[in-house]
């Protein structure tokens with residue numbers, strides 16, 4: 001079982017979140033690959049049981065680099081169904097569109113037929129940071145990685 005944490009980050013904030021998410025996946029005993037979307041190929045996606053996408057918030061949505069990966073993923077439309085997915089973001093300010101960004105990524109994953117999970121506590125849709133992630137956000141990122149890894153174990157065993 002292997003999980004991909006794919007991120008785009010210009011000034012490093014989303015990258016720090018991605019590292020914490022990958023750490024959380026590993027804490028659940030699952031292999032995690034951390035990849036910058038600018039260096040990755042869409043052909044990587046089918047190789048994973050789950051993928052978690054992190055992007056900075058740009059105009060309330062994901063960055064074009066992350067959207068390109070998702071647009072390119074049409075090559076595997078129908079073949080990613082049943083995999084597990086997740087999303088996280090760093091935005092510049094409160095009310096800057098962090099949640100709409102997370103949801104824009106989750107929408108694409110749902111269209112692939114992927115399984116996504118919410119959170120009853122803080123960070124309902126997925127982890128969000130304002131600028132650089134603080135300790136609270138990094139802890140939420142780790143918890144999110146662990147939660148997705150645990151969910152992936154269950155989903156993969158049932159399919």
Ligand SMILES: Cc1cc2nc3c(=O)[nH]c(=O)nc-3n(C[C@H](O)[C@H](O)[C@H](O)COP(=O)(O)O)c2cc1C
Nearest residue numbers: 009010011012013014056058059060091092093096
């Ligand atoms: C092109 C562009 C658009 C942005 N749009 C928004 C926005 O709509 N809302 C917001 O809160 N921050 C916005 N920001 C700020 C970034 O989301 C913020 O600086 C983030 O922490 C950058 O993450 P990174 O360090 O991973 O690149 C924008 C930044 C850029 C460069």
